Amino acid sequence: xxxxSYLFRHIGVYxxxxxxxxxxxxxxxxxxxxxxxxxxxxxxxxxxxITCFDMAPNKFLICAGTEEVEGDxxxxxxxxxxxxxxxxxxESHTDDITQVHFHPTSSNTLMSGSTDGxxxxxDVNESSEDxxxxxxxxxxxxxxxxxxxxxxxxxxxxxxxxxxxxxIEDACPAALFRRKQVAKTAQMKSSAxxxxxxxxxxxxxxxxxxGSNYGKADCLRSVELCADKKTLLPHSQFLGxxxxxxxxxxxxxxxIILTAGEAGIVTVWKPSSLLTSxxxxxxxxxxxTLKLSEKRKSKPYA
Numbered sequence: 488x489x490x491x492s493y494l495f496r497h498i499g500v501y502x503x504x505x506x507x508x509x510x511x512x513x514x515x516x517x518x519x520x521x522x523x524x525x526x527x528x529x530x531x532x533x534x535x536x537i538t539c540f541d542m543a544p545n546k547f548l549i550c551a552g553t554e555e556v557e558g559d560x561x562x563x564x565x566x567x568x569x570x571x572x573x574x575x576x577x578e579s580h581t582d583d584i585t586q587v588h589f590h591p592t593s594s595n596t597l598m599s600g601s602t603d604g605x606x607x608x609x610d611v612n613e614s615s616e617d618x619x620x621x622x623x624x625x626x627x628x629x630x631x632x633x634x635x636x637x638x639x640x641x642x643x644x645x646x647x648x649x650x651x652x653x654x655i656e657d658a659c660p661a662a663l664f665r666r667k668q669v670a671k672t673a674q675m676k677s678s679a680x681x682x683x684x685x686x687x688x689x690x691x692x693x694x695x696x697x698g699s700n701y702g703k704a705d706c707l708r709s710v711e712l713c714a715d716k717k718t719l720l721p722h723s724q725f726l727g728x729x730x731x732x733x734x735x736x737x738x739x740x741x742x743i744i745l746t747a748g749e750a751g752i753v754t755v756w757k758p759s760s761l762l763t764s765x766x767x768x769x770x771x772x773x774x775x776t777l778k779l780s781e782k783r784k785s786k787p788y789a
Contacts, residue, residue: 535561541587542567543594548611550597552584560584562599564611576616579607579623586633598641600630606643608655622655634686636693642686642712650683650695652714662714664695672719673708675699686712687737687744689758694722696735696746704731707746709761723761728754 535553542549547568553561560580564573582603590596597609608622628645635641636652640661643651648666670678680701687694692711699706707725730750737744744756 535563537563538584539587541589541597543589543597544591545594548573548589548594550587550589550599550611552587552599552601554583555581560601560603562587562597562609576609576619578616579609579620580605585630588633588635590635592638598633598635600626600633600643602629602646604628604630606630606633606641606653624653624655626651626660632683632685634688636686636688640714642693642695644683644685648681648683650686650712652693652712662712662717664712664719668719669695669697669710670699672710672721673697674721675706675708676701682731684732684746685735687735689737689744692722696732698728698732700731705729707732723758723763725756726762 535556537551537553540549540551547566549565549567551563551565553563558581559577560582562576562579562584564575565571566573580599580601580603582601584599584601586598586600588598590598595610595612597611598606599609600606604626606624606626607620608624609619610621611619613619624643626643626645628647628649628651630643631646632644633641639655641653641655643653643660645651650664650669651660652662653660666681666683667678669683670681673681675681675697676699680699682698682700684696684698687696693714694709695712696707696709698704698708705728707728709722709725711720711722713720725746728746730748730752732746732748734748735744735746742758744758745753746756747753
């Protein structure tokens with residue numbers, strides 16, 4: 488069973504990475520299997536169900552996170568070119584690893600998140616796990632989604648439907664937003680039906696995609712996160728959505744946003760075609776002016 492996939496472009500060729508429960512499949516004309524042949528304390532390698540993975544910007548290194556196995560959770564590193572296991576970390580998390588993300592501009596910087604509540608930042612160039620661990624952030628929650636927002640900033644979506652914005656140098660989040668705040672800003676009918684998808688950097692703004700499973704479950708909107716002012720602002724509406732969205736991705740080069748969800752639909756959105764809060768306000772003002780002029784129309788003389 489395929490759990491998730493990853494599409495990237497390398498030397499003019501599009502390559503697909505797909506993740507099954509226990510192995511990777513790397514497809515470019517042929518299939519390579521990335522086996523886990525790691526050992527610990529001279530014991531044979533046990534099965535480590537993979538929960539997430541990411542590829543470094545250099546397109547050569549893959550990191551996979553696993554479920555907790557016999558008290559340990561593993562970060563496994565594979566070389567794409569040879570399909571071999573390079574090594575792993577297993578002392579930094581104590582529960583299932585839910586997210587791994589390389590920094591978009593640095594193949595040496597990796598962050599991982601887990602249901603143990605920790606977000607760890609590693610320098611994978613270091614020779615040992617202790618030396619590699621640069622920062623450890625305690626969200627005091629279970630990590631669901633992570634996203635790099637800059638050189639040293641990141642966002643964390645938790646399983647209790649919170650959004651935390653962090654600077655990796657700090658001991659506490661720079662800003663924290665709860666689901667009720669998100670639902671109110673996105674003008675949803677009920678916070679109970681509001682779900683959080685993921686955060687992204689879009690045109691130098693930090694955007695949170697959020698939806699509602701109320702009614703037809705076709706409501707999909709975004710809000711802007713302002714860490715410095717610790718406020719939320721309405722951003723845009725995704726008109727025409729037909730499903731509960733579970734994942735999203737932003738591609739700056741193509742200027743598109745991809746969403747996929749429970750109906751099995753992958754939708755491509757152009758940010759320029761979305762109904763933004765500014766255009767919605769302008770449209771409402773235009774409609775109000777039209778209605779007002781109609782009301783003030785004088786009656787013809789008899």
